[in-house]
Amino acid sequence: MRTVKSFVKRNGRITTGQVFALKNMWCKFGIDYTEKILDLKKLFGNQSPVHIDIGFGDGNALIQEAEKNPKTNFIGIEVHRPGIGRCLMEIRKKELSNILISSHDAQEVMKSQIKDDSLDRINLYFPDPWPKKRHYKRRIIQTEFLNLCAKKLKMHGIFCIATDWRNYAEHIDSVIDLNENFTIKIRLIHKGEGEANRPSTKFEKKGLKKGHLIWDWVLKKTN
Numbered sequence: 001m002r003t004v005k006s007f008v009k010r011n012g013r014i015t016t017g018q019v020f021a022l023k024n025m026w027c028k029f030g031i032d033y034t035e036k037i038l039d040l041k042k043l044f045g046n047q048s049p050v051h052i053d054i055g056f057g058d059g060n061a062l063i064q065e066a067e068k069n070p071k072t073n074f075i076g077i078e079v080h081r082p083g084i085g086r087c088l089m090e091i092r093k094k095e096l097s098n099i100l101i102s103s104h105d106a107q108e109v110m111k112s113q114i115k116d117d118s119l120d121r122i123n124l125y126f127p128d129p130w131p132k133k134r135h136y137k138r139r140i141i142q143t144e145f146l147n148l149c150a151k152k153l154k155m156h157g158i159f160c161i162a163t164d165w166r167n168y169a170e171h172i173d174s175v176i177d178l179n180e181n182f183t184i185k186i187r188l189i190h191k192g193e194g195e196a197n198r199p200s201t202k203f204e205k206k207g208l209k210k211g212h213l214i215w216d217w218v219l220k221k222t223n
């Protein structure tokens with residue numbers, strides 16, 4: 001496992017509602033980090049398909065997907081406390097019972113807590129682009145990470161990636177090209193017109209405001 005983290009913990013502003021949600025809802029909707037494989041069937045109380053959203057930010061897309069697909073289970077992984085608090089508040093407001101949240105490094109969660117061949121889909125929407133050359137090593141999408149995701153997906157499982165940074169998109173293309181586990185089902189470059197068949201996200205909107213294009217990939221595990 002690489003030791004370089006793909007995030008830096010920020011002490012952003014946190015509201016009293018978010019603090020309350022973190023304190024009072026974690027016992028019901030939180031997954032604590034341990035080095036033991038999770039029993040997903042026991043955690044959710046059913047055998048429905050499981051999707052993971054890595055770095056869900058404010059949780060908007062995750063909440064929308066969970067609302068739209070009540071027969072799918074979702075695990076959201078995020079390290080930014082205000083985002084986690086906000087997402088927990090939405091889970092309660094919308095009375096969702098198909099989302100659980102992890103607040104630990106997604107790379108470690110995937111490696112230590114997720115069983116091989118167990119996921120139906122992984123969403124990685126607008127990962128931190130780390131645009132400076134000296135920070136490229138922090139980018140979460142690397143060969144090792146793609147291999148890890150492939151290992152955790154079921155055969156024919158789906159891996160969705162989106163970015164609004166051209167240079168990161170080129171890097172993602174080159175990492176995908178080298179990988180033998182995935183077949184590219186969709187690769188789109190667009191201006192956010194909703195062609196991507198996923199909810200729009202906060203960082204997609206930010207990118208569009210700056211005049212960025214959006215790249216979307218839908219990969220299927222075929223090997």
Ligand SMILES: C[S@@+](CC[C@H](N)C(=O)[O-])C[C@H]1O[C@@H](n2cnc3c(N)ncnc32)[C@H](O)[C@@H]1O
Nearest residue numbers: 006007055056057078079105106126201202203
């Ligand atoms: C640019 S934001 C995108 C948020 C959201 N997906 C969106 O599109 O609005 C990337 C998020 O990934 C989170 N993140 C980065 N690396 C992570 C990791 N290894 N584990 C969990 N979260 C991570 C960051 O905290 C940040 O909130």
